[in-house]
Amino acid sequence: MKLKYILPIAFIALFFSCSTDDDNDTSTINEVEGLELIQTISNGNETIELYNEKGLFETGYNRISLRLKDNTTGSYIEDATLSWMPMMQMPTMQHSCPKSTISKALGKDTVYEGFIIYQMTNEDSSGWSLTINYNIDDTDYSVTETISVWQYENQNTASFIGSDDSRYILALVEPKDPSIAVNEIKVGLFKMQDMMTFPVVEDYTIALDPRMPGMGNHSSPNNTDLTFNNADNFYYGDLSLTMTGYWKLNLKVMNANGEVLKGEDVTEENEASSLYLELEF
Structure with a gap:
C-alpha cells in the first residue's frame, strides 16, 4: 500500500521540479539579431561595433547600430553617451555629410543607433573616415578609423545647388523593399551650412513624378x-509603382514660398527632371 502512494508523489515532485527549472532558464537575448557587423573600432579598453542590415556602408542613407564593449570585462556598456563625425578627404579639402545624433535604440539595453548619409565616395570605396566620441562615467574618449563606403548601384542620393545658391543633399530612405502598389516614399533633405554642418530642411515641398524610361517613359496614378x-524630420509621400523594372523618380524641390529651387516638370519635350532618384526592383 505504501508503494501505491509513493509512486504518484514521486512523479508529481519530478514534474514540478522540471517545470521550475524551465521557468528559471533564461536565454541570453541577442540585441543585434538580424543585423550584420560592418566593422569594429578598438580604442584601448573599449571596442565599438558597427552594424546594419547589409554589413557595409553605401552611398545614400545608412541606418547604423552601435555597441560599446568593455574589453576588460567583455560586457557591453549601457550608459554611454556617443556622437560621431564622418569625414571625406578630398585632394584639396575635406568635408562631412548629413548625420543624426546617436541615441539608445528603443527597447534595447546595449544598442545605440543613428544614421549617416554618404553623398559620394571614391571608385575603390576609399576616402572616408569615422570619428566616434563617447563618454563613460564622465570621462571623454575619442577614436578615428578609416572606413569603406561603397557606391550604391542606383542613384539613391543627390547633391545639388538650388536657385538660392545653397547646396542641398537629398537622400532616398524608403521604400527599401518596393512592390507593385502604392508605396510610402520617405526622403531626407539637408542644407549644407558649411563643410561640416548639414541641418535638416523644414517645410519645403518635393514634387514627385515617377517614370519608366524603358517603357515609353510612362508614369503611374x-x-x-x-x-x-x-515627428522625425523626413519628407513623406505616395509612390505608385505599377510594374517591376527601372524607375526614375523625377523630383522638383520648392521652398516654403513655392519657389522652385531645383527640378523641372516632365513633358513631351522634357523627358526627365535634372533632379531625380532611381529605383529598380
Whole structure:
C-alpha cells in the first residue's frame, strides 16, 4: 500500500521540479539579431561595433547600430553617451555629410543607433573616415578609423545647388523593399551650412513624378508630393509603382514660398527632371 502512494508523489515532485527549472532558464537575448557587423573600432579598453542590415556602408542613407564593449570585462556598456563625425578627404579639402545624433535604440539595453548619409565616395570605396566620441562615467574618449563606403548601384542620393545658391543633399530612405502598389516614399533633405554642418530642411515641398524610361517613359496614378513630417524630420509621400523594372523618380524641390529651387516638370519635350532618384526592383 505504501508503494501505491509513493509512486504518484514521486512523479508529481519530478514534474514540478522540471517545470521550475524551465521557468528559471533564461536565454541570453541577442540585441543585434538580424543585423550584420560592418566593422569594429578598438580604442584601448573599449571596442565599438558597427552594424546594419547589409554589413557595409553605401552611398545614400545608412541606418547604423552601435555597441560599446568593455574589453576588460567583455560586457557591453549601457550608459554611454556617443556622437560621431564622418569625414571625406578630398585632394584639396575635406568635408562631412548629413548625420543624426546617436541615441539608445528603443527597447534595447546595449544598442545605440543613428544614421549617416554618404553623398559620394571614391571608385575603390576609399576616402572616408569615422570619428566616434563617447563618454563613460564622465570621462571623454575619442577614436578615428578609416572606413569603406561603397557606391550604391542606383542613384539613391543627390547633391545639388538650388536657385538660392545653397547646396542641398537629398537622400532616398524608403521604400527599401518596393512592390507593385502604392508605396510610402520617405526622403531626407539637408542644407549644407558649411563643410561640416548639414541641418535638416523644414517645410519645403518635393514634387514627385515617377517614370519608366524603358517603357515609353510612362508614369503611374495616385502619386502624391512629399511634405515635411515634424515627428522625425523626413519628407513623406505616395509612390505608385505599377510594374517591376527601372524607375526614375523625377523630383522638383520648392521652398516654403513655392519657389522652385531645383527640378523641372516632365513633358513631351522634357523627358526627365535634372533632379531625380532611381529605383529598380
